[in-house]
Amino acid sequence: MSAVPLLDEPYPLTEAQIEQFRQEGFLHLKDVFNAATISHYREHIARVTYDNNPLVGKDREELGTYEKAFIQVTNLWTKDDVVKEFACNKRLAKIAADLLGTTGIRMWHDQGLFKEPSGGFTPWHVDQQYWPMATGLSVTAWIPLQAVPIEMGPLCFGRGSHEKKIARDMEISDDSERYIQDQVKKQNIDEIQEPYDLGDVSFHYGWTLHRAGPNKTESPREVFTVIYMDAEMTLMEPKNSYHQADWEAFTPGTKIGEVMNDRLNPILWP
Ligand SMILES: O=C(O)CCC(=O)C(=O)O
Incomplete structure (x- = not known):
């Protein structure tokens, strides 16, 4: 069966x-x-992720909690045409538009997030504290490239936490893990962690609290994510060094107050 038409x-x-x-x-x-x-694109996503692995040559013992969580490579779609075909697919972009209630959807960026067999937990955090976006109309598609049982570290979400304004200025770290876990308990937020079958995809807002457990299996947890935003999203004035860095990395040609119409932010839907 041909993979591409789907x-x-x-x-x-x-x-x-x-x-x-x-x-x-x-x-x-x-x-x-x-x-x-999935198996067609997995091969290409894995090659590009491992070829660009930022952890090569680093001493594992020296890594902080965040680096121990996974190999992270961004904008794979700009590095390989087959990955681009998958990252820019209309199926996920249309789901993103329906969920956000927007008429159009742009790429923010994509990522390979590979939790190695020894990979540690991903601390509680919110994604959007890193992004200089003027509104909350952003959503991440989390696409496992194999099934993810609980012991491999699937995502865990705080139900309804996108409305709670918890830790919106905390970088992902041991501190965010401790602080958010405490708030989740105090505010009776349900923690939803489920295994993923092959072919499952989850979506979460940029302001939804989430974490993931460690990978306790012998196989890597290979995941690809695509982060979408409203096609009308404008660039806000950076409020922290992460906003500044992500402006430069993911929408370098956009000026403050402008729609993010950079070559790195193509319209994916319609
Ligand atoms: O894959 C993980 O462990 C974390 C992923 C994540 O935080 C995200 O996709 O927003």
Whole structure:
């Protein structure tokens, strides 16, 4: 079976699923891709991720909690045309538009997030504290390239936490893990952690609290993510050094107050 045509076919969402996403801040979807599609693109995503592994040559003992969590490579779509085909697929971009309720969707960036067999936990955090975006209309698609049982470190979400304004200025670290875990308990936020079957994809807002456990298996947890934003998203004035760094990395040609119409932010839907 050819993998490619499935990439652009719509995956219809029900009103109930859209409502659930907006209330809970995340949504876990089944059978978004078939095994042939994932295995075709996995090979290319894995090659580009390992070829650009920033941890090569580093002493594992010297790494901080965040670096121990995974190999992280961004903007794979700019490094390989086959990965670009997958990262720019219309199926996920249309789901992002339906969930955010926007007429158009742009790429913010993509990532390979590979938790090695020894990979540690991913501390609690919110993504959008890193991004100089003027509104909260951003969403990440988390796409496992193999099934992810609990012992491999799937994502865990704080239900409804995108509305709570917790730790919105905390970088991902041991401190964010401690502080957010404490707030999750104090504020009775449900922690939702589920295994992923091959073909599952989850979506979470940029302001949803999330973490992941360590990878206790003998195999790498290979995950690709695509981060989407409203096609009308404008660049806000940077409020921290991460905003400044991500401005330079992910939308360098955009000026403050402008729509992020950089060559790195193509419109993916419609
Ligand atoms: O894959 C992980 O362990 C963390 C991923 C994450 O934080 C994200 O995709 O926003």
